[in-house]
Amino acid sequence: MSDSTLRRTPMYESHKALGGRLVPFAGWEMPVQYSGIVDEHHAVRKSAGLFDVSHMGEFVVEAERAIHLVGELVTNDVELLTDGQARYTVCCNERGTILDDLIVYRINHEKVLVVCNASNRDKIVPHFTEALKGRAKVTDLSDKTALISVQGPEAMSLLAAAGADGRVQEVPYYYFTDSVLCNVPCTIARTGYTGEDGVEIFCPWTDEALRIWQTLLDLGKDRGVKPIGLGARDTLRLECKMSLYGNDIDETTNPYEAGLGWTVKLDKGDFRGRDALLAIQKAGVSRKLVGFEMTERAIARHGYEVIDAGDNVVGTVTSGSPSPTLSKNIGLAYVPVASSAVGSALRLRDPQRGRVSAAVVVKTPFYKRSK
C-alpha cells in the first residue's frame, strides 16, 4: 500500500509536531513511538499516557432488542448488561474460531455500540450487517468517531483538571457515561488496553478531537503525561496478557486455547459458534496460549517456533518483547497442553536464523497493578 492511500486521524498533525514516527498500520498512518517505547511505557505505568486510537472501528446496532441481537453474534453474556455498561467479548464464526475481539457498550436496550479492531472493521461491520439483516440497523460510525485513550495512575486527575464532570470520576470500570470535555460532547468509558486505570474518550471526528487531545497533553506536561505510540501500546498490553488480534488470536484460534474461555457463556442461549465451542469444550483443547519468560539472553518474537527435544515444531510464539516494567524478556506462545503448566521449560527457535533459546512458562498476567 502506498503512503498516499493511508488514512490519517484528526491528530495527525499533532503526531508529526510531537516528533512521532509514523508508520503504516492496518491502512492507517499511525505513530509507533514519540520519545521512545521504553520511556512511553514507563510514563503510562507511573503517570499517564495519551493514545490516539481513532483508527479503531465503531458501529452502532439499533433494534427493538438490540442487545439480544448483538448477543447472537458474540460469546459473552452481553444480554446481562445494564444501560451504560460495557463488556469485553470475542466474536466467533460457526467453527468456533475468532473473527475479532470486541467491546460491547449497551447505550440502552435499543442501541448498542460495538468497538472492533481497525484491521477487522471491513470484516466485522458487514458480518453484523448481514447477520442482522431485516432485524436491526447497523451503522458504521468509524469515520465519524475519534477515540482518545488516557491511561495511567494520573489519568483520572488529568481528566478532572480538564474539567470532566463528576459523572466521569464516578464511572466504574467497564461502564461509560456521556460527558462534555473542552465544550465537546463525548462519551467516556472506563476501559483500556494497558492494565492501568483510565478512560477511552469517544469524540467527534473533527478538530474538536484534536482540541481535547491538545488540552490533555498541555495539562499533563507537568505531571509527566506523554503521548504514547503503538509500540508501547503493545508492550503495555502484553505485560497484562491482553490479546492482540492478528498476533495471539485469529480465525485459526478458538477462545478456549487462547485463554479466553471466560468470555464464552455456553449457557446464555444460542449464539454464533456455540455448537462448535461446546464440542471444543467437551473434547478439550490440544494447545494453550501461555506466558513465558526467557531464561537466557534472547527475545522471542511473533512467528518464532516452539520446538521439542527432537527439534520438531510443536507450537508457535504469538507475541514477544522486552518487558520494560519487569526488565525481563517475555512473550506468549501456543504450546501443547503437556508443556503448558507453569514451570515448563520451552525451547524457542528463530526460524530465519535457526537460533534456539530457552524459556520457561510463567504465571500470567506478567504485570498486575497494585490497587
Added chain:
Amino acid sequence: MANFPSDLLYTKDHEWARVDGNKVRVGITQHAVDQLGDITLVNFDLKVGSTLTEGAAFGTVESVKAVSDLFAPLSGTIVEINSALDASPELINDSPYDKGWMVVIEVSGAVSGLMDPAAYSAHVEAG
C-alpha cells in the same frame, strides 16, 4: 539533511567503519539507531578470531519492536568485540559512533566498496 561523521565510511545497511591501518572498527549509524528505537539486545554469532566474509550476517541487534541482522562491511578477522554491549546495549542509543561500537575487524587487503559521508547521506535521503 542528515549529518554523519566525516571521518567514517558507511554501508548501505547503515553501518559505519572507522579505518585505522588494517583495523576497522564497526558500528551502526545514528540513522539505524533512530529506526530501531530502544536497543535492548545485541548478539554476536562469532567470536574473537572468527573469520568474516563481506556481506555475511555476523550477529543481530534487537530493539523493543524488532530484530535486525548485522552484516559484515568487509572481509577479515574479528580481533575485538565490545563486550560492554552485553550488559548495556543502550550504549548504542547513547553513543552510536563511540561507546556503542560493535567489533573490530582486521582486514588483509585495502578497504574498498564503502560509501563516504556524502554518498551515505544521499543513500539515507533516498530512503
